Amino acid sequence: MKAVVWKGPEQVSVEEVPVPEIVEPYDALVRVTLSAICGSDLHVYHQMIPGIEEGVILGHEFVGIVEEVGSRTNVIRPGDRVVSSFFSCCATCWYCKKGWYSQCENRMIFGMGEFYGDLPGAQAEKVRVPNADATLVKVPENLSDEQAIFVGDIMATGMFAAERGEINVGDTVAVVGCGPVGIMATMCASLFGPARIIAVDMVEERLELAKRLGAIPVDSNKQHPAQTVLELTGGRGADVVLECVGNHKAVELAIDCVRPAGTISAVGVNDVIEYPFPIAAAWLKDLSFRTGICNVPKYMTQLLTLIKAGKLDPTIIISHRMQLEQAEEAYRMFANRQATKIVLYP
Amino acid sequence: MKAVVWKGPEQVSVEEVPVPEIVEPYDALVRVTLSAICGSDLHVYHQMIPGIEEGVILGHEFVGIVEEVGSRTNVIRPGDRVVSSFFSCCATCWYCKKGWYSQCENRMIFGMGEFYGDLPGAQAEKVRVPNADATLVKVPENLSDEQAIFVGDIMATGMFAAERGEINVGDTVAVVGCGPVGIMATMCASLFGPARIIAVDMVEERLELAKRLGAIPVDSNKQHPAQTVLELTGGRGADVVLECVGNHKAVELAIDCVRPAGTISAVGVNDVIEYPFPIAAAWLKDLSFRTGICNVPKYMTQLLTLIKAGKLDPTIIISHRMQLEQAEEAYRMFANRQATKIVLYP
Amino acid sequence: MKAVVWKGPEQVSVEEVPVPEIVEPYDALVRVTLSAICGSDLHVYHQMIPGIEEGVILGHEFVGIVEEVGSRTNVIRPGDRVVSSFFSCCATCWYCKKGWYSQCENRMIFGMGEFYGDLPGAQAEKVRVPNADATLVKVPENLSDEQAIFVGDIMATGMFAAERGEINVGDTVAVVGCGPVGIMATMCASLFGPARIIAVDMVEERLELAKRLGAIPVDSNKQHPAQTVLELTGGRGADVVLECVGNHKAVELAIDCVRPAGTISAVGVNDVIEYPFPIAAAWLKDLSFRTGICNVPKYMTQLLTLIKAGKLDPTIIISHRMQLEQAEEAYRMFANRQATKIVLYP
Amino acid sequence: MKAVVWKGPEQVSVEEVPVPEIVEPYDALVRVTLSAICGSDLHVYHQMIPGIEEGVILGHEFVGIVEEVGSRTNVIRPGDRVVSSFFSCCATCWYCKKGWYSQCENRMIFGMGEFYGDLPGAQAEKVRVPNADATLVKVPENLSDEQAIFVGDIMATGMFAAERGEINVGDTVAVVGCGPVGIMATMCASLFGPARIIAVDMVEERLELAKRLGAIPVDSNKQHPAQTVLELTGGRGADVVLECVGNHKAVELAIDCVRPAGTISAVGVNDVIEYPFPIAAAWLKDLSFRTGICNVPKYMTQLLTLIKAGKLDPTIIISHRMQLEQAEEAYRMFANRQATKIVLYP
Numbered sequence A, B, C, D: 001m002k003a004v005v006w007k008g009p010e011q012v013s014v015e016e017v018p019v020p021e022i023v024e025p026y027d028a029l030v031r032v033t034l035s036a037i038c039g040s041d042l043h044v045y046h047q048m049i050p051g052i053e054e055g056v057i058l059g060h061e062f063v064g065i066v067e068e069v070g071s072r073t074n075v076i077r078p079g080d081r082v083v084s085s086f087f088s089c090c091a092t093c094w095y096c097k098k099g100w101y102s103q104c105e106n107r108m109i110f111g112m113g114e115f116y117g118d119l120p121g122a123q124a125e126k127v128r129v130p131n132a133d134a135t136l137v138k139v140p141e142n143l144s145d146e147q148a149i150f151v152g153d154i155m156a157t158g159m160f161a162a163e164r165g166e167i168n169v170g171d172t173v174a175v176v177g178c179g180p181v182g183i184m185a186t187m188c189a190s191l192f193g194p195a196r197i198i199a200v201d202m203v204e205e206r207l208e209l210a211k212r213l214g215a216i217p218v219d220s221n222k223q224h225p226a227q228t229v230l231e232l233t234g235g236r237g238a239d240v241v242l243e244c245v246g247n248h249k250a251v252e253l254a255i256d257c258v259r260p261a262g263t264i265s266a267v268g269v270n271d272v273i274e275y276p277f278p279i280a281a282a283w284l285k286d287l288s289f290r291t292g293i294c295n296v297p298k299y300m301t302q303l304l305t306l307i308k309a310g311k312l313d314p315t316i317i318i319s320h321r322m323q324l325e326q327a328e329e330a331y332r333m334f335a336n337r338q339a340t341k342i343v344l345y346p
Helices: A039-045 A096-098 A145-152 A154-164 A181-194 A204-212 A224-234 A248-257 A279-284 A300-308 A325-336 B039-045 B092-097 B143-153 B154-164 B180-192 B204-212 B226-230 B249-256 B278-285 B300-308 B326-333 C039-045 C092-096 C145-152 C153-165 C180-192 C204-212 C226-231 C247-256 C279-284 C300-308 C324-335 D039-045 D094-098 D147-151 D155-166 D179-194 D204-212 D225-232 D248-257 D279-284 D300-308 D325-333
Strands: A001-010 A012-017 A028-036 A060-067 A081-084 A126-129 A136-138 A172-176 A195-202 A216-219 A238-244 A258-266 A275-277 A286-291 A321-325 A340-346 B002-008 B011-016 B030-035 B061-069 B081-084 B124-129 B136-138 B172-176 B196-201 B216-219 B238-243 B258-266 B273-279 B288-291 B319-324 B344-346 C002-007 C009-015 C028-036 C061-069 C081-084 C128-129 C137-138 C173-174 C195-199 C214-218 C238-243 C258-266 C275-277 C289-290 C321-323 C340-346 D002-008 D011-015 D028-036 D061-069 D081-085 D125-128 D136-138 D173-178 D196-201 D217-221 D240-244 D258-266 D273-278 D287-292 D322-323 D342-345
Touching: A001 A325, A012 A325, A028 A081, A039 A325, A060 A126, A060 A145, A081 A145, A096 D258, A126 A195, A145 A300, A154 A181, A154 A300, A172 A224, A172 A248, A181 A204, A181 A238, A195 A204, A195 A224, A195 C321, A204 A216, A216 A224, A224 A248, A248 A258, A248 B154, A258 D094, A275 B249, A279 D287, A321 A325, A325 A340, B002 B326, B011 B326, B030 B081, B030 B143, B039 B326, B039 C180, B061 B124, B061 B143, B081 B143, B081 B300, B081 C279, B081 D011, B081 D258, B136 B300, B143 B154, B143 B300, B143 C275, B154 B180, B154 B258, B154 B300, B172 B180, B172 B226, B172 B249, B180 B196, B180 B204, B180 B238, B196 B204, B196 B226, B204 B216, B216 B226, B216 C128, B226 B249, B226 D094, B238 B249, B249 B258, B249 C002, B249 C226, B258 C092, B278 C289, B288 C092, B288 C279, B319 B326, B319 C340, C002 C324, C009 C324, C028 C081, C028 C145, C039 C324, C061 C128, C061 C145, C081 C145, C137 C300, C145 C153, C145 C300, C153 C180, C153 C258, C153 C300, C173 C180, C173 C226, C173 C247, C180 C195, C180 C204, C180 C238, C180 D258, C195 C204, C195 C226, C204 C214, C214 C226, C226 C247, C238 C247, C247 C258, C321 C324, C321 D287, D011 D322, D011 D325, D028 D081, D028 D147, D039 D325, D061 D125, D061 D147, D081 D147, D094 D179, D136 D300, D147 D155, D147 D300, D155 D179, D155 D258, D155 D300, D179 D196, D179 D204, D196 D204, D217 D225, D225 D248, D240 D248, D248 D258, D248 D273, D248 D325, D322 D325, D325 D342
Parallel strands: A172 A195, A172 A238, A195 A216, A238 A258, A258 A286, A321 A340, B172 B196, B172 B238, B196 B216, B238 B258, B258 B288, B319 B344, C173 C195, C173 C238, C195 C214, C238 C258, C258 C289, C321 C340, D173 D196, D173 D240, D196 D217, D240 D258, D258 D287, D322 D342
Antiparallel strands: A001 A012, A028 A060, A028 A126, A028 A340, A060 A081, A081 A136, A275 D273, A286 D287, B002 B011, B030 B061, B030 B124, B030 B344, B061 B081, B081 B136, B273 C275, B288 C289, C002 C009, C028 C061, C028 C128, C028 C340, C061 C081, C081 C137, D002 D011, D028 D061, D028 D125, D028 D342, D061 D081, D081 D136
């Protein structure tokens, strides 16, 4: 079958690879009907992930049809149309029982190499899904693949960011960074009843998207973002800041934007082990700072319900629809910020 | 000055009464620029309130301009444009300090007679407001009287109902009763991100309003409401029910509509001391049942912020704009359900 | 094997019955090493449960050793020493996934007859446990059977009552009824940091137990309980009341005892379908009223951890240790309130 | 009158200074009956506070008798025995109304120099207290000065740390640093029902105190603290870590000790503007990190209630009782860690 394979820094190619098979009794084998390229795929692309090796099949956002299941799966059955979490989880370890699936002791991330569990990715015709009952969710009948795919990663991450921000009805929320995750965070934050959302970025297309969602766009190339947030809030700052970039300047901006006793919920993926943290300011301001890798399975059913009810439309993020065979070009475009979000049809 | 005075069951008249004066050092004297007739005014109208006596000045929903303040008010100043809570509260007792202003040990409700503190009402040219700093909130400049007035009673009650319902993002909410409070509850519930709201009533105009707000209308004259809620939720029931009627049939309907482990938030004002409660069903279903008189001051600023931001529009409830002099006719129309909500201009 | 069988109102006998077998692939077969008689067994004893029939094997509190498991259990293995929830649950339905196991769509209660799922009880030498992975929890090595047994019912119910009471650190908690569940509620409530717990009953031994746990005992034969609670709280009332009796007088007492804006958490099992509820008082007081059948599996591991850490000692409730063969006498004693809690050794 | 005055780095002296007077109408003048030396006084002592100048009167922990009040105080009256928050707050700004008194727009800290509001301290015979109604709390009759004094600073800080740690019943809590605040955090954390508390320090006396409170002491000179916490928790880590030291090594230790998806509540006062923060670890672990200056007035009444009920005993922290005149020696001892906590009698 065809699959997108990492060949080295900034090099991917679509190659013929062996079709995966059921290995464990809780596995499912899924025929992929739609996959997508995620910002974190670029971490592999640029070799910023520890221990990545040539030959890794990329991709962790996908929808598909179950073709085969192992002997002990209960919920997921052949023929089911499913969307997957970007990682597999076991449902039975201490963390899974607590509902913290992202900390599953048996977690494996699709297509991120050995450090993350050595699980082949889903930018391919077929993919093996471990612990299928806990990792996959059935897609409601009247939702398209494009409507469903993002609940397994960026949309769940947006909801995770918003939920951990502890937004109260009537709050002012600032979103730092309006890439795909930031746009999803903006969309999900609006479900918590804020009086307004201020969206900070410097890419015009992204700010345009944020504006379509009802946010107040702030172009950080043209306006000083923290100052603008302060002006818009009578000098107080945003009640909640959702940090969706992933570097310490973004966190500093978040701390500058947030009001005393506010919360920063940071989901941006950083490329560094540590960074300087303005502890004196954080202490004086009584801040809560939360960060983390998204606890996807907690949100998938909830998000599908909201999409079905017409309260969320994740498809607005899709800027390009391409073929799996065009993956090389797609990665190049995405790495060069020529596309907001690319989905790949097999 | 002119004021609406209760003369006996189903009898009100607009009469000349003495202008009120500052009595306590924390008082304010407010010139009323808009008042409204509330469902609970009808409890006085029909003499269903304990200890009501002829001569009571009615009315507890109002906006106005502060004319004079007592010697010890700090926040409220002459000239301020203000909206009032339907009751006054002291801000210093144990309950006020805890933020439970509705349980203030010094609470007085405007225009409800002796049982509720013997405080003259606001369907008048002027009204004395005790503990003005805690009872009044300044109206933001660009809001009209009609936009602001309901944060002091029915809109706060809608928010109180919704907040105590513990709605989660993605939930199904059922609102039982779409009178003014039910409509406000529907509007406020939508701020908590439900996937859908099901609104039950039997008055067409009310269901029409609920529909305008995005709710699914259920006419209980035409459809069995509990059955409809169950059908719409795949047999499970609503996650949260907001009971906005105030009798035990409505509570029974709420219990029939709510799913196991759900919450009923009841704000309807009952006319009875006790009623039969289906405890076996409640126990088997693991229910939470909350009821109460709205804790208005907790919500006033929050609601004004949301109205200003365009997230809420309470004016849609206003069906009739009349003059204070027309109060007799206005009460008759409202009592006969010929009006959804009437505001009175002086 | 021997088992305790219901023969009719107030009649049980220990009889020879067939040994149960594995039926479903998720079953476990457990050799019972300790069982107990629960207050709800008396509902069967007195034929107050709908649809109970002669021949039902009683009992739902037990500890034992797994002898055999079905083909698809994953966690529970032969040889495991386990304590059971008083009901079985599936772990995969909508409610189980939400963590509301007591509302499991496939719930069966041990030994309560057809209405509750027709599952034979555990006052026997062996018992079949459906959905063993979700229903059973392994007992930590250094805990005795007597230390572990109550986490499957009365102790979990005490925790459920306390948790849903929303106790804040520093609160005054009143416990209405100090039977086994009330004593457990007192013990668990103390984990939430109340300044004091007031325990109301009229049986001296029970009040003595409550006092040993640090509660202030109030004998309702000698003191007016609501008045005493008011006196002890400066006229305000208890912040939280845990109702552990199960009749409308107890609920009325709870409403009289609780302060405005407080919470009543009711876990007493009522014998009636409905009862009069003082809605006017509840509304004026802004109350939250919660009731329900305990969501046991949520608390089992937590409770075992606390027992192991020495923070809870459920064994103080045991007044009598008897043999399974003595069940007839044991039921008679328990029904006549001659025993606080009886455990049965096989 | 006599007062403790800062003369330069590591220099204080007891000097004659003018008696303070009522300045604002909300002031109270308090005759100090007990004061204490706080760890943050050492920040002044060592000139680690911005803008500190010779002549500042030190001290912010105190109990006393109100001698005189301004014309507009309502609650506090002459003759009242009171304990003070370490800062004054206005009760009427946006933050105070939200209950975030530590972020009061008019906050002044006693005895910390110009940067913190230029308010003379309380290690003196008398002290002026601005906004007395919101800053002071009356001491219940049967509590001694020594029992009451710490609710205005270190004990409230311990509660603030514990509360923001979001401890669940049954959790394992680690306290990093067992100085006065750490000991108070240990004491307060125990109110939230943890299965155990692990207390890390390297001073024997402090570990001894922690042990008396039921904590498991870990001497970081003798054991690797993170490793010990992991061993004690089966490799998982503490659910909650309370960081009570105030430097980045302590925070790193906290991050090493905490389990994935856990919470770090940091109240230690840092001497640096920024420090390196291990963001990659925090992100992978889904951490919540909270820091801040204690919101004292929120906790004062609650703590006094718990002390009165015998649930908390703050006096165990007092190692030395000295006279105000001995302040010079007292500061030297405290700076040299020869005393755990010193109180000063006038």
